[in-house]
Amino acid sequence: MSTVAVRPTPASYAEPLPAEVRVAIVGSGFSGLAMAIALLREGERDLVVLERASDIGGTWRDNAYPGCACDVPSHLYSFSFAPNPNWSNTFSPQGEIWRYQLDVAARFGVDPHVRANAGVTKASWSDETQRWTVETERGTVTARILVSGTGPLCEPLIPDLPGLESFEGETFHSARWNHDYDLRGKRVAVVGTGASAIQFVPRIQPQVGHMTVFQRTPPWILRRPSRPITPVERFLYRRFPAAQRAMRGIIYGSRELLMLPYKYARPTGRILRGIAEAHLRMQVKDPVLREKLRPDFEVGCKRILISNDYLPALGKPNVEVVTHGVSEVRPRSIVAADGTEREVDAIIFGTGFHVTDQPVAEIVHGRGGKRLADAWNEGGMGSFMGTTVSGFPNLFLMVGPNTGQGHTSIIYTIESQVPYVLDALRTLDRERAGAFDLKPEVQEAFVREMGDKFRGTVWTAGGCKSWYLDSEGRNTTLWPSFTFNMRRRLARFDRSMYRLDPRVDAPAPASEPAATA
Numbered sequence: 001m002s003t004v005a006v007r008p009t010p011a012s013y014a015e016p017l018p019a020e021v022r023v024a025i026v027g028s029g030f031s032g033l034a035m036a037i038a039l040l041r042e043g044e045r046d047l048v049v050l051e052r053a054s055d056i057g058g059t060w061r062d063n064a065y066p067g068c069a070c071d072v073p074s075h076l077y078s079f080s081f082a083p084n085p086n087w088s089n090t091f092s093p094q095g096e097i098w099r100y101q102l103d104v105a106a107r108f109g110v111d112p113h114v115r116a117n118a119g120v121t122k123a124s125w126s127d128e129t130q131r132w133t134v135e136t137e138r139g140t141v142t143a144r145i146l147v148s149g150t151g152p153l154c155e156p157l158i159p160d161l162p163g164l165e166s167f168e169g170e171t172f173h174s175a176r177w178n179h180d181y182d183l184r185g186k187r188v189a190v191v192g193t194g195a196s197a198i199q200f201v202p203r204i205q206p207q208v209g210h211m212t213v214f215q216r217t218p219p220w221i222l223r224r225p226s227r228p229i230t231p232v233e234r235f236l237y238r239r240f241p242a243a244q245r246a247m248r249g250i251i252y253g254s255r256e257l258l259m260l261p262y263k264y265a266r267p268t269g270r271i272l273r274g275i276a277e278a279h280l281r282m283q284v285k286d287p288v289l290r291e292k293l294r295p296d297f298e299v300g301c302k303r304i305l306i307s308n309d310y311l312p313a314l315g316k317p318n319v320e321v322v323t324h325g326v327s328e329v330r331p332r333s334i335v336a337a338d339g340t341e342r343e344v345d346a347i348i349f350g351t352g353f354h355v356t357d358q359p360v361a362e363i364v365h366g367r368g369g370k371r372l373a374d375a376w377n378e379g380g381m382g383s384f385m386g387t388t389v390s391g392f393p394n395l396f397l398m399v400g401p402n403t404g405q406g407h408t409s410i411i412y413t414i415e416s417q418v419p420y421v422l423d424a425l426r427t428l429d430r431e432r433a434g435a436f437d438l439k440p441e442v443q444e445a446f447v448r449e450m451g452d453k454f455r456g457t458v459w460t461a462g463g464c465k466s467w468y469l470d471s472e473g474r475n476t477t478l479w480p481s482f483t484f485n486m487r488r489r490l491a492r493f494d495r496s497m498y499r500l501d502p503r504v505d506a507p508a509p510a511s512e513p514a515a516t517a
Helices: 030-041 094-107 197-204 231-239 241-257 259-263 265-283 287-292 310-314 372-379 410-430 440-454 483-489
Strands: 020-026 047-050 120-126 131-136 139-148 170-173 187-191 210-214 319-322 326-330 333-336 341-343 346-349 395-397 433-438 498-502
Touching: 020 030, 020 131, 030 047, 030 094, 030 410, 047 139, 187 197, 187 341, 197 210, 197 310, 210 333, 231 241, 241 259, 259 265, 265 310, 310 319, 395 410, 410 433, 410 483, 433 440
Parallel strands: 020 047, 020 139, 139 395, 170 346, 187 210, 187 346, 210 319
Antiparallel strands: 120 131, 131 139, 326 333, 333 341, 433 498
């Protein structure tokens, strides 16, 4: 189970949905919480946070697999306006991060605006009413502004393996860990070797009878510089908050330097590769296994992982690393691409998420009823600064296309987007406008800019195929520069980039009665 202490779910989560609000926020992870808190601090109370689960938290609620922890330093993986002086480790475990989210939601008054078990099934824009009609599992709510805070790491990706439905053992994804399944003595297959797998593999290896790790591509792994935060440090952070802010600033600056190997791979990538090679040699003494675990692409082409115990776990007697993908699943076994077959009792997928084909795009319908997924299928996930999309008025994406980070905290990105949203709402009020829509030429220019900036970087020229890239080889996931440049460009809502429509007086459509639970 999760390491978070159980707390009673607020009664307000089960209250009926409001018929109409000014702002509807979808999702209650860090993005949704940041947006809701910012609106409340601005004095806006006409809002609702729609959460599909029974509690808030998003990624850090769902990913409760053994060993789950953040790979960004704790002091940077929290809101700048709500530092946590009580982190137990320099890299926070999942349970503490979720507890932090629960505490922040309560402290800043978000809880009364949350409606749980209200998964959104469709959101449709109307030019006549200048509102979004948001259909949920608990009823319908209309909103002038729709904010998608679902994030890119919300829907687990399970590969379409031939015969998977015939498997008679246990199967689950790391993001939906089955804590009721006893792994002790079992023959376990792990499919995938990404950020989740390198955390749970060392935790379950001592329990299982035998583990087969199916690795298509080995990742580059660096040492995880984690340590417990001492009681004295926690006391100082509580007593002198400026000390923690200073530490956050130092960490932020040092993490920004990590952008250099990504953008300028040739001069700086060699240094990082040398460090990763040394870590591999130190942790894996068997030359045959070491060769299996050595990537053939540049450091940073795929996500760089950090771990002190994953590589040693792969060298244990009860672990086998298979360097071929899975070709077929049978009722009691897995067949590798080389034709070899291994009997297994359970399959655990550490295969990541739907990132370049985000499920939220399937349910959002903009002008003319056009789905966001269809718009993106025509030319990739286009947007302006990952925040607004042409043809989808009054819609904001939190952590949208080209906002991901390979080197620092995504919370910095979120806190960069929030002021842009607030300034947009102020602009609508000031000009008595009912809707804004990004001009197509602005979006096209931004998409071209992103393509130009990625050219020659390690992400596109590093010799790998990563989940950063879409089916056409475009990097629509990451931000290709320093994050302070992103913050500068999102500091102000530039109305010249948008078509603003005068506010209409048409009434909102009647909503269906909402269920109470």
